[in-house]
Amino acid sequence: MERLLEREDELARLVEIVDAARDGRGALTLVAGEAGIGKTSLVRELRDRVAGDAVAFFAGACEPLSVPAPLGPLRELFEAADGGDLLALGSEDRLTVARALLDALGRRAPALAVIEDVHWADPLTLELTRVLARRIEELGVVMAVTYRDD
Template sequence: MALLEREEPLASLAACGDEARLGQGRLVLVAGEAGAGKSALVERFTAGLTGTRCYLGACDGLFTPRPLGAFLDIAGQLGGEPAELAGRFDASAAREELFALLLGELAGPGGLHAVVVEDIHWADEATLDLLRFLARRIGSLPVLLVATYRDDELAASYPLRTALGDLAVQRCTRRVDLAPLSAAAVAALSAGSGLDATELYRVTGGNAFYVTETLRTGLDQVPRSAVDAVLARVAGLGPGARDVLHAAALIGSVVEPWLLEQAADCPPSTVDELVDRGLLTAD
């Protein structure tokens, strides 16, 4: 599958990989809205890595997240002592031991170790602690740590926001921000589909997930998967913000802030929250 308009992010990841290979470990924070193409980017990057041991862990959007779930998966892939410890892991007792063992394995021989932790907006606090622990120690190791997150979920994830403040100032940290696809890229993806590319770009805003799903269902209906994705975002709002969003939806696709604030009787901070969560776009 063609990955459009991702040459620059791929080059940044490759440069970080090269630096890590030379013993200057890097943490790369890959951010983008839900469906921006973070997973596709990281998959493409790791598939092209040679002479590298890759490990992948993902945080799940569960109501009861598994403490350190992503790193327990990675420990299992590392084998040896980390896998053994992960098998009998008890969050309270073995946490520091697991942190040290993981670092020890990643610092060991075998060339570049690339560790991908997906969707850290869902990470439990122990996972974020471990990320911070590693970020403070990989600067002189051949380790490439890549963490992806939805920047439109940041408002809802206080632990991540706090952790990011710390991760962002580490010397080894680099950022890759994924922009939506351009109108030209959407046109290229829709070539041959019979869909109107301008309209497809207008309704999707260049979001890779919405584009892909709409190419499947056509423009005359909103794809069920897109409806679910948007409603999941709405469900995460407090009742006040949800009422404001409903008012905005009734006003129309272009909403004057003063009108919204008067119609919904809300403070500007509620509108800010909706903008942070990607449900309103500031113009």
């Protein structure tokens, strides 16, 4: 892969956040910037630096659909973490869904879970992401959320 220019400070900070997750302290971290500035490239480089035997990597992405698929990126994360189908829980209750997702990710800790492009997220995904943010600290899991801020 081509080298990223002028991203060492950001990468060093993100690697520190993942290192804290290895010690059991999780975090939700936001990667914001205008279209094309390099958000995806940054999280891919982070993955390449930290993921492997020691740190599991999961990813989910939002898509520019006129009607976004409910929980689309969180379903992707849940399935990637071997949790199965999040919708099969048969519950729309925020805490139930959040707990299931946190359990699945927590079992794979230390882990880096990326949610790409939340500017396209459905409202339920946004709401749940806020719930997850408040509960992820006790797990060795980093959620990195990217979005366009323009």
